[in-house]
Amino acid sequence: MALTVSNNGAVAAASYYLGKNQDALQTSIKRLASGKKIVGGAQDPGTLAVSMKVNAAINRLSGAQNNIRNAQGFLEVQDGLLETAGKIVMRMSELKGYASQDPLKGEQDIASYDNEFKDLQIQLHAISQLDFNGTSLFAQFVSDGQGGSGTDEMQFNASSTLESLDHTLDIYTSTKGSEGSKVSIHKSSFLSALTILGNKTSNLKWSERDNDTINNSTTLATATQKIALAAESASETLKLSNVSSGIFEKALENVVYLRAQTGGGLSRLNFAAESMATQETNMRAALGRIEDVDIAAEAANLSKYSILMQASAAMVAQANSQNDVALMLLRYSPPEKN
DSSP: OOOOSSOOHHHHHHHHHHHHHHHHHHHHHHHHHHOBSOOSTTTOHHHHHHHHHHHHHHHHHHHHHHHHHHHHHHHHHHHHHHHHHHHHHHHHHHHHHHHHHOTTOOHHHHHHHHHHHHHHHHHHHHHHTOEETTEESSOSBOOBTTTBOSOSBOOTTOSSHHHHOOEEEEEEOSTTGGGSOEEEEEEOOHHHHTEEETTSSOBOOGGGOOHHHHHTOSSOOOTTSEEESOOSSGGGOOOGGGSOHHHHHHHHHHHHHHHHHHHHHHHHHHHHHHHHHHHHHHHHHHHHHHHBOOHHHHHHHHHHHHHHHHHHHHHHHHHHHHHHHHHHHHHOOOOOOO
16 A cells, blocks of 8 residues: 555545544534434424424414413402402392391491491492403493494493493404404493392493482382492492392392303303313424434434544544654665675
8 A cells, every 4th residue: 555645545534534423422412401403403494494383383372371361360350259249239138138127126226237238339339440450340331343432331231232232352262363263251231230220120321320319218219210239439329228129139130140151251261271271282292202302312322423533533643643654764764885
């Protein structure tokens, strides 16, 4: 074999493989450190693109789930307040029984019941004004975009479509936004549900209440008068002697209806949340199969390329030693002849 100095092919080949093994070793280290198969766009652009799309879909799912959780919180708070309102109406009915059915109660006793009754009326109105993160939990007026001007008052269970339209909040339950599925939750007409015609046959708008007229009377409200169990101030409150027991029964029936409406929306949101959680779990599993590294296989690669790099480095050193052999020949001087 020819011994050359200017073109050492063995060194070039050994150096080439040394560089390749070093790159492979670095890639293996990066994969093990990051836990990802793809540590650079040049390695597998197609898989990287799929991974980014799946990641984006997961992020959209997380956003939609957050919307659903907020809506669930809204309805849970609303339902809790309606439960409290139901207890207040039942307490009002109980006070009516104490004040009107016990002949042993004196005027002072009845006045005490009336004071509590007035406080409870104000409390019902206070409940109607509460909000959830700045969004009112109950509505008194028809919402814009649904046939109303935003100032038209709603009426609970009204025969007129316009007057019965509740405020609705559309909660999107898919990653497609407004083009996908949605659940409409209601800000129900709570005040109107507590405003009842004296004959207990229908509900009215809260603004139509005859509380001032009824309050100035000492007799039971007539069948044509409009009784509101919610009062904004003490001057608008009623006395127990002005209200029949049937009014409380009708008001409680209306509150139960509102709770059923809230419960229906909450149930649907719960199923939507469960569905989206399942989707996210499956998407994350798919993403793991696409981009997560096989630790065992990559650890074996790390050992492999570490050995190969050391062997390549040794071969580079061995190939470079050929130059030393050539120099030894140049330095050799034959013995002089006598």
